[in-house]
Structures are given as structure tokens and as C-alpha cells.
Amino acid sequence: MSSTCLSSVLTRANLTMYQTGLPDVLPSQPNVLPSINTMQLSNPAYSSGLTGATSVSTVHSRQMYRQLNPHCWAAHHVLEWISDHVESTKFDATTLNLDLCVMDGPTLCQINRDQMIEVFGPQLGPHLHQSLQDHKTKYELQTLSGPELDETCQLLDHFWSNLNFPLLSTIVIGQGDEVSKRELDYQDDYDLTSLTMDAMTPMGDPGYLSDNQSEYSSSSNSGMFSFANVSSPESGSSESEPEFSYPVISKMNVKTENGESRLKRPRGRPPKVSRDHNSSFYDNPKKNKHAPRGTHLWEFIRDILIHPEKNQGLMKWEDRREGIFKFLKSEAVAQMWGQKKKNSSMTYEKLSRAMRYYYKREILERVDGRRLVYKFGKNSSGWKTEEIGMAM
DNA sequence: GTCATGTTTCCTGTTT
């Protein structure tokens, strides 16, 4: 494949230029891209999928540009960046003039979209321009954002990491479409969401599962991607929470018009059932300790919105000035919210109910006639550009 | 223990 050839060229150019260069140290911001370190070291598939000239340690340096502000990129960072995009877009690199690729970050940042297209062509140029803007935005925001945003950022990072590398194996998308991890690696900067969201939307409403089917029964998922199966710093590992099964007691028999009898739940949230084998769970002082109250739902939504470089198409601003925003991947956002609240059965339907409660409190305002569109109300804060001190 | 708050869950009905 020609793109692979260019990759080799670029990689060799890197090695040549920086033979003396950067030590293969781990990125200094482990929270930002936790997956890169672990995956690239632990999964031979990653390195074997790269060019023969590329060692595992080279993979580390290849990703270094991601940790840096584009304004601080050296020439080899620019080459790494281009190389990654050439591979990920399967661009025919034979048409690319390598001489034109040699520039440092500050020079690159001065190139506008048209010039980018002129240098890299109509296929790769716009792609690179968009990527550069994303990288720039990312570092502008990182500079300006306060520490209160860290939790959501980490959740977003973790969320995408888990999507990219579920348990170091493969994920199953739909029925039988296996996508190798390496293929997903290179989706990282692009529309990964379109590829994976279907796989992670809830596997049916767990409330409609039979009573012995808990979504925590990971073995029953047989390879289908499930958030319940993904380890998370927040979800913990040993404290599986049993409250998401639906006891028989909460159902009642009702007659349909046809006179058929069917199961129906009473209105409202089903009561928790204390089961014998769980008594220790409820007595567990660790569980009852006052956990620091997390951010509220609207704050969680806000934090996703003000980190466009991390939300990867989950949500977008419709009108930033007015505070109007739209869910693009509503179920994915709900899953993330559920992950934050340690509730793997969260759905957009439930999330949206909570959102609707905000109307009364004027944290959100209705946007009539537009689906998945909400607007921040006068009692919300922290989303306005003036408030977070960024020029948009 | 009680209460308020902020969800979460489920439901029925309506709108798109």
C-alpha cells in the first residue's frame, strides 16, 4: 500500500532527524492519553501493524506530538502528525512531496486552509487542517480550563480509551463484524463514534430483561461490547452493585384488551430488594461513606460541551452564544453519564427525564420543535465564553 | 431520624 510506503519514508525521516533526539519516555500527562502507554506496550498487534522500521519505542515517540501544543511541535512532530493522518486516511502518499512536509509547528500553524490544500492536496489538506485546528483548540482549552473540569475530562478520556481498546482484544460491531484493535487505533482522531456507538448502545432496555438476566452477567454478553464489562477507575472492580435487577415482586399481572395476561410493572422506580447474599453489601461501611457529591447532570453536559476536542461528536453547540446545544450521540452521552454514576443501565430516555426537570428550575430552557436540542437557562453557569475566558 | 434535593425508573400519552 502506498500510504504504508510513505509512512516508512516519514518514519525513517523521523529516525534520521532525531536519532540523537527524544528519549522514549512516557508522556508527562498520563491522564490525558492513558491508553497509548498501556496499549502500545502491551499489544504486539499494534507494533506489528506498523511499518517494519517502526519499533515499539518509536510508536511512543510517534505519539509525542499529541502531548504538545502544535505551536511547540518540532519538524519531526509535524512529520509524525502527517504520517498518522496518511495512514489513517489511507491517503495515496505517492502524490505527496516530502520536502513540503518538513516544517516546524509554528510554521505549520500559520498555514491556512487553502494553503494546506495547496500543499497536501484536496483530499488530505482539509483533513490535516481540521486536525490542526482540533489540536490547537485542545491546548487552548487545556490552558484556560479550571481544575473543576478535570473529572469530566478524565471520564471522556477513559470513555474513549475503553472504546478504542476494550480489553486489549477485538470488539464486535453488530453481528459478526470484527474490527481489529489496530484499525480502531487509527480511528482515534476521527469519527470513531460513528463506528462504535451502535455497538455500545444499550443491549435492550435492561428493565425488560427477564428477572434472571442482569446486565452484570458479563458472560452472557458473549463478546458484545458492554460498559458493564469495562473496568473503570470510578466503577471499581470489586463492588459490583446488584441493584439493577428487577425482582418479580415489582411486577403485576394485567389484562390486555384481548384478555391476555401480561406482566406489567407498577409505576415508579422499583424498590430495592435486600437479598440475603447482599446484606453485607448494605452493611458495608465503605459503601455508606459520604462520597463527594459529583457534578450535576447539567454540569456534566456542560463540561462535555466545552471540551470539543474530547467529546468526539457526542454533542455540539448549535448556538454557542445562546447556550443552545444538541445531542449527536444521545445514547453514548447517557452511557457516559451512567458510567460516572456507576449505573450501567442509564439510557437517554432516563437522562432526558432528568434534563426536563431542569426546565422548572430554569437551568435549562425548552427549544420547541427541535429534537435532542436543549438550551442552558439563566440558572446555569460556566458555559459562556466570557465565563471560561476563551475567545470563540 | 427527618427532610430537601437531585436524580432514577417506569409509565402513558403526544409529537415529530
Next chain:
DNA sequence: GAAACAGGAAACATGA
């Protein structure tokens, strides 16, 4: 017909 919206009702978790 499906998805999203709307809002009532009840339960739950947490903090004061």
C-alpha cells in the same frame, strides 16, 4: 412505526 418529548408518580442516594 419509531424515536423523542412531556410530565406524573414513586423510589432511591446523599447531604444537612
